[in-house]
């Protein structure tokens with residue numbers, strides 16, 4: 060196991076600033092180790108991007 064992925068398991072993702080993009084006024088980026096989408100909620104404060112309804116649509120309750 061890579062050290063980077065171990066850090067990811069503890070929520071310490073490594074933001075790949077080289078591929079940072081702007082989306083809706085905030086910066087979004089992906090972890091360089093596990094590709095988890097990250098969002099900059101405050102300057103230099105990154106949070107895992109919450110993706111709503113990822114494959115779990117209304118049909119699950121139908």
Ligand SMILES: [Zn+2]
Nearest residue numbers: 067072090093
């Ligand atoms: Zn990660």
